[in-house]
Amino acid sequence: MKTVTVVGASLAGLNSVQQLRQQGFDGRIVVVGEEAHRPYDRPPLSKALLAGRADVDDLWLCDEEDQDELGAEWLLGVRAEQLDAAAGRVRLSDGAEIDTDGVVIATGGRAHRLPGIEDMRGLHTVRTIEDAIALRTELTGGAGEVVVVGAGWIGAEIASTCHELGLRVTLIEAGDVPLSRTLGDAMGSVFAALHTDHGVTLRCRTRVSAITNARDGDRRRVTGVWLDDGTQLPADVVVMGIGMRPATEWLAGSGVAVDDGVVCDPGCVTELPSVVAVGDVARYRAAPGGTARHEHWTNAAEQPTTAIRNLLAGTTVQHYRPSGYVWSDQYGVRLQVAGELDRPDEVEVIDGSPSDRRFVTAYRRNGDTVGVLAMNNPKLFTRMRKQLANRIPAS
């Protein structure tokens, strides 16, 4: 293998380059990044950067010197438009073509928007630096009422940041409680209380049916939202935190299978041993019998270790084992999750109390602790996370 092209220059792409060098690859590495920026950290986009507690220069994942040391060619502000895997060629939006032996797909995804709703002023998603700066400009520029659609991790963090900035916030959630799919209803209720105790209005079991708007110069501007229960809420700003869609359009006709992500084996290898996928875009086969795709920082940081090993070996020699570690900061409390929180048969608070905003909850299956959720207790959480890492079976 002489040339490896890493498509995507965010955390998973950068870590893939680091892993290539760390695992002894001394050939040519080309990195293609659609965004003009060098690799940056996205979690602060909904927190410190949005709140104004950090600026863009705090976000770079490595300094220029460390980046240079990796000895890669960085093609930034240019998009990969086509992969011809059989010929070993990646075609770019500027017309250039890269002949390559290996490909690492790290294209992440785009923020999902409500279907059928046109782009207009005051309507936001948060995925990039530009997104966060544009939203911050509006939030600090005289907006009063904010509606956040979706009370998942990102929606909750944005609601918390808007509250920190002194805005009136309404949070819209389709489920019974926030995060019920991830944490279950009991723990989801704890997060519902976190919002409402801070004066944020939480409306569950409802969806947005329309965005009301008015003419504003040559464009239109948000004036509010209609909910499917008939409620009309005024809004100066509407932020959609309703998930992302993997960026896989460029793989059409490539021979790489796509199904809500790049389809790969348990070692993040596609049907072609010279093409691997990492980060938000990778849908890998996971036990038992299903597939998994993770949209989290830690996954993007950890997955390249396995994927690059398999790419360099030319075959799958290692299966990926996710740590399932996720963190979030909301309303000044720190939340941490690790392991598997789905399908528990027992959920028990084992330390502290949710009402004190300091607790640890164990998620168990057949008596075994398989997952842990903590609020403001990083010490016990870390101890349990380490135990889980050693216990989760490789199957």
Next chain:
Amino acid sequence: MISACAVTDLPPGESVRIQADVPIAVFNADGNLYAIDDTCSHQDASLSDGWLEGCFVECPLHAALFDLRTGMPSCLPAKKPVRTHMVLVHDGHIYVDTNAHERVPQPAAEPATASAGEAVA
């Protein structure tokens, strides 16, 4: 010089956070005592809540590793070192010298040891 705790209150594998002009974390790594700035140089997290392994501490938030002897990070996402501080043991009590702030990074120094402290006591 700031008083941290009694030697007996910091057994091997444990850590304590003390308040100086900035918070400082004191560790007992297999009998050797170390003190570093408590706040991770990457993002806001308390290293005294971290995972101690040998003479390294892993940040509880993003798993950045810091060498307790030098304060240097040994992996991303941390890029900058944390300051180290001298630890002294007297009469069974642990003290931290916070005047050594400016020496960053510092060469690996001979650590104070918990057992030496007990010998003094």
